[in-house]
Amino acid sequence: MKKNVTLFYADDDADDLDFFRDVTEAIDKNIEVFTHDNGNQLLVAVKNPPPSPHIIFLDLNMPGKDGFEVLRELKTSEEYKNIPVVIFSTSNDQKNILRSKELGANLYITKPNSFAKFRKSIEHTLSINWDVFKPSLESFCYSC
Template sequence: MENNEYVIFYADDDKDDLDFFRDVTDSLTGNIQLHTHNSVDSLLGSLQSPPPIPQVIFLDLNMPGKNGFDALQELKNNLQLKDIPVVIFSTSSDEHSVNKSLDMGASFYVTKSTTFATLKKSIEYTLGINWKTFEPSSRNFIYKNEK
């Protein structure tokens, strides 16, 4: 993480997942400003009335109503929001979900972890990506947890 302040938006309908993500980001070094949203509508509403503008959006796929794919499509179709990196952060790691996310313009894909250390490592890795130069492809799109 290069910036002194890093603004993250995270949308997930599961309160436990939101709390776990917050616990991990609170343990990271640097000044991380986390904004959590329990629905796609909440996320999109917040993005339409900044500040702040996130450096990265973490997005769960499986949410009731508008799901993560719906949100990704709306983000990528919006001229003001389309360049914000979107990291799919989901329990789903099936090939269809991964390929669809890449095809729709997501920047990166991370499978949710159930352990603090592994989740911390995946978030640190993701926040360390230089989004200005990173080009997602089938070779580098999925976070690989090296043990």
């Protein structure tokens, strides 16, 4: 694993944020995780480095700016459009998955319900070479 990987994660569920921190710490202590309670906080953090994220994890259902709005804002910005965005949602609704892909998300993960599956999904995300990864419909959705 690369040293000092920086992940941003926006989710309004405090338990999900804590679980994400626990899983990433179990994977590698060199992963820096910055969590945000909503999409607006995440956007402020992205626009005011340091740090800058290597990957952004984004929940869809949040108050204020939801994940779709944040995704749209990131992917239509020349400055931020190349940051990989992983949708991390409890929803496995095909409409949400397709809309996420259309808006430019790089990967869609249905939130796992066990530590082992959660860890595997994060490890999968960290193993991707984002410089060359172009998701097909099949590879876009992990564990859906």
